[in-house]
Amino acid sequence: MIRKVAPVIAVLAILAGWQAYTAISGIDSWLLPSPTDVLAAAADQRDSLITHTLATTKLTLLGFTAGVVIGLLVAVVLHLVPLLRAALYPLLVTSQNIPTIAIAPLLVVWLGFGLAPKIVVIVLVCFFPVAVATLDGLGRSDALIADYLLMSGANRRQLFTKLQWPAALPAMFSGLKIAATYSVFGAIISEWLGSDVGIGRYMIIQKSAFRADRMFVAIAIVVLLALAVFGLVLLVEKLTVKGRRSRG
């Protein structure tokens, strides 16, 4: 019980310290607004924030879904074709060293200002953790159980569906959890590139207006959104992963 409330207490303590500091130091609120200033800004901007948040949520979920589907496809194909895995795996890892921020403007040049380049940015940040974690999980199933299944007459498809895939689920969900938080971050970056709506867009506008209070509101929304997507993955994991796993 005490473990569960501990993080809540920590957050409250930080907020209280922040509030006290702004009050005592008398720092200008455009430089560092107090938590109550931020709350006031959120209430004030309610209607516009709802529109922006909905747009970002939609973009995040679309991009996350596309990224997960592509990540899983890549993992399964590379697992089933070892030669392809040997050829492409190093490339896959290397590709992650390219900063998203650097290729994002190129995507706009290629794909325009519509939904497409934004989805691609999210897919680029999401598919990698899913693909690598799942691929790892698929390769780690118990060799003794595999021998048992083969001797009992299992074909390659049965070996995959009855052993390798279910055995990979815990690893896959680790990848999904990382991708969940990345997806919100990807959505914000893609909105910075050029968008007329979304929390990323809202941040750009408020930054130019030196509205630190509204920037903090936007940051809080991004954090809450990431937690929500993470929670969603956690829920699906609870519903699908049964029994205790020896590894993975």
Place this chain on the structure above:
Amino acid sequence: MADTALDITGLSHSYGDLHVLEDISLRVGKGEFVSIVGPSGSGKSTLFHLIGGLLTPATGTIGIDGAHANGRRGLIGYMPQAPALLPWRTIEDNVVLAREIGGAPKRGTRPQARDWLAKVGLDGFARSYPHELSGGMQQRVAFLRALLAGRDLICLDEPFSALDAMLRAEMHRWLLDIWEQDRRSILFVTHNIEEALLLSDTVYVFTRRPATVLERVEVPFERPRRAEVVDDPTFVRLRRRLTDLLTASPR
């Protein structure tokens, strides 16, 4: 050859330069309980991989139920060294696994699985997951899974080697009880001489690698076998002889 469950003739196998099995011939009759004892690393697991079709023998033939079975899979019920249950499946769904691979839908085979679980005193665990069971219970489930594979020949690879002496004795009793009710043809691998003599009709003694058949011993005690048979003078003499054979085995 309808009275022969497994017929192995002139079987040899090597991994590269490493000769593992050398001219092995052995036979398991229908309803017969046959054991192989040999020192560790005498290629017993390789033999099972050959019988199970995971490997194809370089020379020699394997016949299962009178049919040529070199490199053919899915013809035996198999119980590996560790229970090897699928951790995300309930006990009853683990028991039906081999049948499911053969194409039988779970729904049809679950009642039979539950009947057997009840017979062996695991009826309360049909819906449990493997990690909720003790090691001995998991071994029983693994044996039922092999039994319900629906094959006449069941191969057991040192199934009790990880259990303590008390539990092992209990498992012997349990296995014999089931086997005496439902007489299958069994090939049992162990490095425990007493276990082999207690359970089997016939014991093959293997040498160290490359393994050859050193001796074939028929065990003369009646069925159902009593636990006290281990104190019988004939039993003691046989145990002495097999121990000598194994320790004196060349190399």
